[in-house]
Amino acid sequence: MDLKFLASDRVEAFVSHLMQQKTVYAPQHTGKHSVALEKVDDPAAVILDYGRTMQSVKKFFLPPRDELLSFDLTDHSFTPAAVEPLDAILLGIHSYDRAAIDRLDYNFSQGHPEKNYLTRREGVVWVGVSFEPDEFHFSGSVGISPHETAGFDAFLTRVREGYLVEVLTDAGRELVSGFELPPAERPKPAPGHFHQHIFLPQAKLNEVMAASYNNEIWAEMAEKCVGCGSCNIVCPTCYCFNVEENVDITVTGGTRERIWDGCMLREFTEVAGGEVFRGGLAERQRHRVMRKFKYLSDKTGHPWCVGCGRCTAYCTAGISIVSIVNRCVSDFEERHTTAM
Amino acid sequence: MAAKPRVAFFDFTGCEGCELNQLNFENQLLDMLEHVDIVEWREAMDDRPGEYDIAFVEGSLSTPDCIKRINDIRRRAKVLVAVGACAVQGGINGMKNTRPIEEVREEVYGKDKYLFPTLPALPLSAVVKVDVNVRGCPMTQLEFLKVFTALVMGKQPVEPNSAVCVECKLKENECVYEKGMICLGPVTRGGCDAHCPSFGQYCTGCRGLVPEPNLKAMEEILVKHGLSVNEAWKRLHLYNSHELEGLKS
Ligand code: SF4
Ligand code: SF4
Ligand code: SF4
Ligand code: SF4
Numbered sequence: 324m325d326l327k328f329l330a331s332d333r334v335e336a337f338v339s340h341l342m343q344q345k346t347v348y349a350p351q352h353t354g355k356h357s358v359a360l361e362k363v364d365d366p367a368a369v370i371l372d373y374g375r376t377m378q379s380v381k382k383f384f385l386p387p388r389d390e391l392l393s394f395d396l397t398d399h400s401f402t403p404a405a406v407e408p409l410d411a412i413l414l415g416i417h418s419y420d421r422a423a424i425d426r427l428d429y430n431f432s433q434g435h436p437e438k439n440y441l442t443r444r445e446g447v448v449w450v451g452v453s454f455e456p457d458e459f460h461f462s463g464s465v466g467i468s469p470h471e472t473a474g475f476d477a478f479l480t481r482v483r484e485g486y487l488v489e490v491l492t493d494a495g496r497e498l499v500s501g502f503e504l505p506p507a508e509r510p511k512p513a514p515g516h517f518h519q520h521i522f523l524p525q526a527k528l529n530e531v532m533a534a535s536y537n538n539e540i541w542a543e544m545a546e547k548c549v550g551c552g553s554c555n556i557v558c559p560t561c562y563c564f565n566v567e568e569n570v571d572i573t574v575t576g577g578t579r580e581r582i583w584d585g586c587m588l589r590e591f592t593e594v595a596g597g598e599v600f601r602g603g604l605a606e607r608q609r610h611r612v613m614r615k616f617k618y619l620s621d622k623t624g625h626p627w628c629v630g631c632g633r634c635t636a637y638c639t640a641g642i643s644i645v646s647i648v649n650r651c652v653s654d655f656e657e658r659h660t661t662a663m
Numbered sequence: 664m665a666a667k668p669r670v671a672f673f674d675f676t677g678c679e680g681c682e683l684n685q686l687n688f689e690n691q692l693l694d695m696l697e698h699v700d701i702v703e704w705r706e707a708m709d710d711r712p713g714e715y716d717i718a719f720v721e722g723s724l725s726t727p728d729c730i731k732r733i734n735d736i737r738r739r740a741k742v743l744v745a746v747g748a749c750a751v752q753g754g755i756n757g758m759k760n761t762r763p764i765e766e767v768r769e770e771v772y773g774k775d776k777y778l779f780p781t782l783p784a785l786p787l788s789a790v791v792k793v794d795v796n797v798r799g800c801p802m803t804q805l806e807f808l809k810v811f812t813a814l815v816m817g818k819q820p821v822e823p824n825s826a827v828c829v830e831c832k833l834k835e836n837e838c839v840y841e842k843g844m845i846c847l848g849p850v851t852r853g854g855c856d857a858h859c860p861s862f863g864q865y866c867t868g869c870r871g872l873v874p875e876p877n878l879k880a881m882e883e884i885l886v887k888h889g890l891s892v893n894e895a896w897k898r899l900h901l902y903n904s905h906e907l908e909g910l911k912s
Contacts, residue, residue, distance in 0.1 A: 547880050590825055
């Protein structure tokens with residue numbers, strides 16, 4: 324593998340080089356404590372060393388509010404919204420967020436392929452960056468290393484004096500061509516250590532989760548949880564949405580939009596007639612966790628959680644998905660050892 | 664085309680901020696007027712008996728006379744819309760309900776208190792059936808427009824009931840908890856597009872509580888972020904006294 328070196332003081336020049344080729348989206352500060360993926364106007368504003376963005380790259384392919392069509396009430400016609408490929412460079416993406424996109428690609432191409440998402444997905448050049456696991460990351464437990472390069476065209480690994488650059492595809496090669504990068508003088512270092520771990524591999528987790536349907540943990544969590552839905556709304560693999568119509572004040576037309584929704588929200592399971600079929604927070608919490616560690620993994624063999632830690636980091640009630648899963652694991656093991 | 668809906672506006676105890684907000688629809692006002700006939704503004708006039716297709720009512724009910732008037736409006740209105748926090752959930756006025764009514768009366772009117780009969784501040788729904796709510800303090804303009812168009816089209820408007828946090832996270836706002844503030848967004852009904860946190864301010868809960876709020880958990884969050892239990896409940900009471908007093912009994 325051809326490993327090159329990008330010195331810290333040349334990062335800005337590198338970003339400028341990318342900007343000459345396509346629109347670049349990269350992590351930038353949006354508040355003292357917050358980083359978000361935004362369009363780059365100033366190469367100096369890009370931050371490659373960060374914990375996590377509140378929203379993942381998902382927002383570019385499945386926007387939080389997405390106009391689907393506009394309609395005309397005077398002649399009852401409608402026009403689907405124009406959807407363009409993103410056609411951009413996504414720079415500074417962490418491995419777990421790239422892995423989340425593989426999962427969404429599956430979700431949106433299964434059955435009836437979802438045109439808006441799949442169209443926007445086109446034309447993307449992926450430039451990953453390694454991360455130092457913080458108090459919330461646990462992607463290592465779901466098989467995603469901070470140095471995982473799968474799905475990237477180029478990958479930057481942080482070292483003290485800058486970044487080691489791996490060029491992984493033709494698109495990646497094209498991206499760096501014309502930008503002088505000396506060969507790296509040392510190999511890729513070992514990735515950083517995680518501070519959070521799920522105790523069991525996914526293969527075993529399916530069995531554990533299947534046996535955890537009646538665990539008391541769900542009721543215990545329901546006492547602490549306010550049902551605000553933040554854990555769904557920040558999750559890079561959540562893909563549920565609601566569809567709303569807005570009529571203009573002139574009452575001659577309007578738009579139909581889809582808006583992110585989530586299974587922790589009461590309204591989500593409210594059906595015609597007002598019945599809420601997952602009325603309690605315990606049932607909703609269970610459903611959320613099962614969606615990540617059982618329902619979709621039964622089907623695909625992969626956990627639908629990529630270990631980004633967002634749901635835990637942004638939960639004002641401090642509910643930790645790792646603790647929930649580990650509790651299911653330890654209760655399961657306890658039952659099985661006492662049974663033996 | 665069918666006759667335009669007859670619309671009336673009424674006003675009870677409140678600061679009139681909602682009304683100002685209605686008049687503030689610079690771009691939409693003329694379009695709105697195209698679709699309706701405004702038959703009454705503010706005062707119900709006994710010499711103009713009549714029916715309203717839609718009555719927009721703001722303010723809370725706080726005197727025996729209010730009760731009489733709201734019943735009269737309800738009798739005449741096909742659709743009754745409560746506008747703003749005072750009308751929907753009693754609003755800030757509801758704070759007086761946490762103290763003995765005689766004490767409040769004396770504090771406000773002094774020795775003249777016997778000239779001014781007063782009641783605990785009530786949301787309209789405590790006395791009459793309310794068909795639609797437009798929440799907020801002052802009422803949320805965007806929601807008013809949505810309700811208005813839905814009613815003009817003869818549809819039941821959809822009432823938002825998810826927490827403010829949802830819209831806040833959709834906009835990727837920095838959470839004000841991260842800035843060391845406390846926020847009632849997690850248990851407050853959205854629909855305002857997270858107006859306050861979008862400007863770096865905490866949510867005071869003006870749109871009322873979400874359905875079936877987990878208040879014990881919210882108390883825990885507030886206490887974890889530095890409030891005493893007493894302060895936590897004071898914050899929650901600001902806009903929700905009526906509902907919280909009801910939950911207590
Ligand atoms: S973010 Fe926390 S409090 Fe909010 S719904 Fe999720 S688990 Fe519950
Ligand atoms: S469930 Fe939580 S940790 Fe897992 S991918 Fe979603 S937000 Fe990240
Ligand atoms: S600022 Fe308030 S409303 Fe926004 S996410 Fe934080 S707690 Fe929720
Ligand atoms: S953020 Fe809270 S206080 Fe501000 S308008 Fe919305 S509900 Fe009211």
